[in-house]
Amino acid sequence: MTKILYVMEGEIEDRFILQMQRMKKLSLGRRIKFNLMQREIKQSDNIMTAQYDKVVCILDTDESGPHELAKLQHNIKMLKQIAKSGILIMAQRYNFEDELKRMSGNNRLNEILNLKKSGLKDVKKFLAQDVEYSVLKNVDLSKYICKTNEFYEKIKACGISFSKNVKFITSMEECK
Amino acid sequence: MIITKVSCDNMYMFNNFSLDLTYQKKRKHQLSENDVLFDGSKIKVRKNVIIMGGNASGKTTFGKLLRFISNYIFHGQVVDDFFHLSDIPYKKDEISCFSLEFVIDSTAYLLEVSFMGNSLINETLSSCKIYRSHNIEKMRENLEKADAISQYNNTLKKETKMLSDNLVSYAFLVNMSSEAEHIKSEIRYLFSISKRKNDTLGQYVDIQALNDMLPKIDNTVYAVKPMSVDNEITTTYQIIFNNGENLVVPEGNIEWCKDRLSHGTFETIEFLKLLTFMKNNPGAMIYVDEMLAHMHSELEAYLIRKAILIKPVQSQIFISTHNIDIFQLNVPINVFVFFKRNSNGYNDAMYPSDILNKNDRNLTQYYVSDYFGVMPDYSILDQSFEEYFFEGTGGLE
Numbered sequence: 001m002t003k004i005l006y007v008m009e010g011e012i013e014d015r016f017i018l019q020m021q022r023m024k025k026l027s028l029g030r031r032i033k034f035n036l037m038q039r040e041i042k043q044s045d046n047i048m049t050a051q052y053d054k055v056v057c058i059l060d061t062d063e064s065g066p067h068e069l070a071k072l073q074h075n076i077k078m079l080k081q082i083a084k085s086g087i088l089i090m091a092q093r094y095n096f097e098d099e100l101k102r103m104s105g106n107n108r109l110n111e112i113l114n115l116k117k118s119g120l121k122d123v124k125k126f127l128a129q130d131v132e133y134s135v136l137k138n139v140d141l142s143k144y145i146c147k148t149n150e151f152y153e154k155i156k157a158c159g160i161s162f163s164k165n166v167k168f169i170t171s172m173e174e175c176k
Numbered sequence: 177m178i179i180t181k182v183s184c185d186n187m188y189m190f191n192n193f194s195l196d197l198t199y200q201k202k203r204k205h206q207l208s209e210n211d212v213l214f215d216g217s218k219i220k221v222r223k224n225v226i227i228m229g230g231n232a233s234g235k236t237t238f239g240k241l242l243r244f245i246s247n248y249i250f251h252g253q254v255v256d257d258f259f260h261l262s263d264i265p266y267k268k269d270e271i272s273c274f275s276l277e278f279v280i281d282s283t284a285y286l287l288e289v290s291f292m293g294n295s296l297i298n299e300t301l302s303s304c305k306i307y308r309s310h311n312i313e314k315m316r317e318n319l320e321k322a323d324a325i326s327q328y329n330n331t332l333k334k335e336t337k338m339l340s341d342n343l344v345s346y347a348f349l350v351n352m353s354s355e356a357e358h359i360k361s362e363i364r365y366l367f368s369i370s371k372r373k374n375d376t377l378g379q380y381v382d383i384q385a386l387n388d389m390l391p392k393i394d395n396t397v398y399a400v401k402p403m404s405v406d407n408e409i410t411t412t413y414q415i416i417f418n419n420g421e422n423l424v425v426p427e428g429n430i431e432w433c434k435d436r437l438s439h440g441t442f443e444t445i446e447f448l449k450l451l452t453f454m455k456n457n458p459g460a461m462i463y464v465d466e467m468l469a470h471m472h473s474e475l476e477a478y479l480i481r482k483a484i485l486i487k488p489v490q491s492q493i494f495i496s497t498h499n500i501d502i503f504q505l506n507v508p509i510n511v512f513v514f515f516k517r518n519s520n521g522y523n524d525a526m527y528p529s530d531i532l533n534k535n536d537r538n539l540t541q542y543y544v545s546d547y548f549g550v551m552p553d554y555s556i557l558d559q560s561f562e563e564y565f566f567e568g569t570g571g572l573e
Contacts, residue, residue: 001541021547028545032555042570044562046555
């Protein structure tokens with residue numbers, strides 16, 4: 001079985017990726033929370049402890065200036081040491097909440113999630129719990145990360161390039 | 177005695193905790209055939225339980241909890257100096273409570289106890305007969321309806337009455353009924369909890385078995401021979417090593433000479449004693465807490481399966497381990513229970529069989545991928561290591 005590591009920014013994405021694994025939309029794999037756009041990986045970090053076949057990076061792109069992209073470039077270089085056959089990048093347009101709006105074609109997160117409270121704090125708190133995405137009928141999960149290419153173009157425009165075994169993907173299917 | 181459910185509140189790191197050991201879905205595995213409460217019963221209960229989870233997830237304290245309750249019933253009071261009553265409640269100024277649902281032969285019992293410090297506050301013991309046609313719901317319905325065999329309640333006095341310096345049971349010491357006597361006579365248990373304090377296993381040395389098996393596990397051992405005192409064979413024996421050295425183990429207590437042995441050999445001897453105890457005590461409840469931690473992971477898995485097979489049908493065994501090779505064992509998936517710290521910081525338990533519906537041989541992969549959400553995230557230690565050991569170098573200098 002292919003050994004996969006999913007790296008994501010926070011609890012919300014962590015829960016989402018776990019749900020996608022349970023729904024068999026993503027292959028089974030270990031999840032580690034690490035903000036690849038904000039922090040630089042050090043050799044001593046837990047993320048560098050084990051080796052994997054594939055490393056899948058789930059990125060928030062709401063803050064993606066030159067500093068953030070430089071950090072990402074460094075981090076991808078580090079992750080290559082633990083990813084035997086390559087790195088896949090899944091870029092969320094802005095962040096997970098924005099992806100959720102896009103997947104459902106609705107800008108009201110409380111409606112999508114059937115929540116009474118509509119404050120962003122309440123929504124985030126809810127999303128950091130065990131949300132059953134399989135019961136959210138209006139959410140089209142196939143649209144998740146379909147805008148990765150926009151981020152890829154932005155990176156290219158900044159003059160940043162990655163080696164061949166770093167692939168930007170636009171659907172969870174490509175992860176399998 | 178077979179435990180079907182254990183619950184507690186404000187005890188150790190368990191808050192509103194409950195573990196139902198019964199299950200509904202029929203398992204095809206041959207080992208599951210012995211999971212019925214008694215011949216012909218429709219009720220299935222886990223009699224083999226393998227507990228896994230991160231550090232401080234409650235594996236050992238679950239053993240302590242069962243030991244505490246077993247002591248309470250067997251002795252009628254908590255006398256074991258292993259327990260310090262003041263250590264048990266998490267919130268010291270609040271009431272602690274536990275309940276144990278268990279079965280002896282074809283009778284179900286429910287013991288519900290609340291206490292504060294060494295003062296008993298409420299205690300109810302009830303029972304009901306289980307018939308072959310009963311399922312678990314019917315059994316529990318009857319237990320709820322049943323008249324109490326014994327009941328103690330001092331809440332009306334607005335004070336907790338101290339019966340002695342120990343926590344004393346009304347049903348099992350102060351006002352013993354014939355049924356309580358019967359329960360006490362049927363209780364046998366053995367807890368081996370993390371070497372901190374093992375129950376005495378000395379008398380359960382099978383020297384012949386040791387002589388046969390120990391040289392096969394540790395090739396520095398030549399033989400194990402019994403020793404006699406005044407021509408009487410005792411539990412004292414000697415281990416003869418290939419280099420001619422002898423090690424006398426007085427009264428079968430290997431603790432006294434553990435420094436001469438490898439950790440793995442020491443654990444093997446202890447575990448073989450436990451197997452002998454188990455074989456000779458049908459109906460006993462056994463809790464083995466990381467007893468084979470120094471053993472090669474394959475040997476540990478091998479011995480754990482042997483323990484499950486040796487265990488008499490009427491007994492129940494709980495084994496905790498960190499060894500993920502255990503997932504490769506030929507056992508039904510519902511023997512596994514995972515302990516974890518929940519988001520409130522308390523210990524919780526879950527069965528992977530509730531999430532995976534089949535005997536998935538990839539349980540290792542599911543577990544290491546944290547599919548069940550029970551693995552601790554060690555990344556939280558990164559910053560501390562950076563500060564105290566790497567001093568900002570990131571581990572490469």
